Amino acid sequence: MSAKVFDALVGQSDAIDVLQNVLDNREHLVQSWLFTGPQGSGRSVLARAFAAAIECENGGCRNCSTCKTVMNDQNPDVTVILPKESVIKVQETREIIKLADKFPNALKKRIIIIEDADRMNDASFNSLLKSIEEPPENTIWILLAPTLESIIATIRSRCQKVQLKLPNIRDIAQYLIKETGVDATLAEKAARLSRGHIGIAKRYVTNSDELAEREQVTRDVLALSDAVSGYLLAQTVVEKSKQYTSSAEQSTKRQATDFIDDYLQSVMTVYTDIAKLQARNAESIVNAQNLKELQHLAKNTSVDSNLRCINAIQTARRRLFVNVKLEVLLEALFSNLN
Numbered sequence: 351m352s353a354k355v356f357d358a359l360v361g362q363s364d365a366i367d368v369l370q371n372v373l374d375n376r377e378h379l380v381q382s383w384l385f386t387g388p389q390g391s392g393r394s395v396l397a398r399a400f401a402a403a404i405e406c407e408n409g410g411c412r413n414c415s416t417c418k419t420v421m422n423d424q425n426p427d428v429t430v431i432l433p434k435e436s437v438i439k440v441q442e443t444r445e446i447i448k449l450a451d452k453f454p455n456a457l458k459k460r461i462i463i464i465e466d467a468d469r470m471n472d473a474s475f476n477s478l479l480k481s482i483e484e485p486p487e488n489t490i491w492i493l494l495a496p497t498l499e500s501i502i503a504t505i506r507s508r509c510q511k512v513q514l515k516l517p518n519i520r521d522i523a524q525y526l527i528k529e530t531g532v533d534a535t536l537a538e539k540a541a542r543l544s545r546g547h548i549g550i551a552k553r554y555v556t557n558s559d560e561l562a563e564r565e566q567v568t569r570d571v572l573a574l575s576d577a578v579s580g581y582l583l584a585q586t587v588v589e590k591s592k593q594y595t596s597s598a599e600q601s602t603k604r605q606a607t608d609f610i611d612d613y614l615q616s617v618m619t620v621y622t623d624i625a626k627l628q629a630r631n632a633e634s635i636v637n638a639q640n641l642k643e644l645q646h647l648a649k650n651t652s653v654d655s656n657l658r659c660i661n662a663i664q665t666a667r668r669r670l671f672v673n674v675k676l677e678v679l680l681e682a683l684f685s686n687l688n
């Protein structure tokens with residue numbers, strides 16, 4: 351039986367089995383962990399659930415104040431580091447290491463979860479190395495990243511690795527029906543458009559505006575035809591991202607970039623759908639609500655030109671996290687997608 355705190359995960363039974371096994375044999379508790387999985391697969395939820403299961407007197411009951419405070423990021427002994435900028439710099443890392451050296455206040459362990467650990471630069475990784483290799487006696491590190499390759503080898507070789515999978519559409523749809531009571535058609539659509547991201551899928555079924563906006567992304571991409579339409583779409587997207595940059599908070603720049611990155615991932619699904627149709631694999635089409643247009647494009651576009659679009663989007667996503675002017679980046683991209 352796995353701990354109740356793990357019930358919040360969808361389609362991750364392999365990873366949960368690994369962790370439950372560790373929890374059941376507490377004397378072997380490894381202190382440095384690396385959880386990897388695509389964005390939205392639930393790696394943040396899994397890290398918090400694991401931390402709660404370690405700290406909870408009942409092995410992760412989901413009901414006690416320890417479980418609740420850990421799961422909600424309100425426990426002083428379990429710290430979640432959420433990078434404010436697109437890079438975690440060495441000064442910030444040194445502060446985190448100082449915290450790791452402190453004895454836990456009330457609970458058994460001090461647990462430090464670093465979200466987006468792949469945003470560390472080389473200097474940060476190097477300063478972290480020693481503490482990951484030999485953590486202070488009562489400290490546990492949990493690093494989260496999209497892929498193993500995004501963490502330098504010297505760090506990842508010193509961590510116990512847990513890999514999450516992208517949950518499939520059926521698992522997500524069933525979860526949505528159970529959690530929110532929506533009908534199967536809406537659950538299936540939200541699951542498809544979420545790209546495997548549970549949090550996003552849940553927002554689509556609970557907020558119809560957000561779902562409508564997501565469907566609009568597909569229509570806008572399908573309507574791209576020339577430089578002018580590309581320019582106009584770039585303007586619209588940058589304008590929307592500005593809702594995150596209006597306040598003076600430091601984290602807003604990251605949120606604006608994340609918004610555009612998320613947008614580009616949605617754009618990408620149009621081209622991966624076309625690629626699937628060209629390969630005669632219509633089963634896992636994301637934008638099934640626009641199937642006719644996609645089939646038309648699959649027929650009338652060459653495989654090579656579609657692949658060029660996919661590569662251009664990937665390049666743009668990487669460049670997002672370097673200092674670039676967003677308007678220029680998106681105009682150049684959208685003008686060349688067709």
Ligand SMILES: [Zn+2]
Binds near residue numbers: 407418
């Ligand atoms: Zn508990």
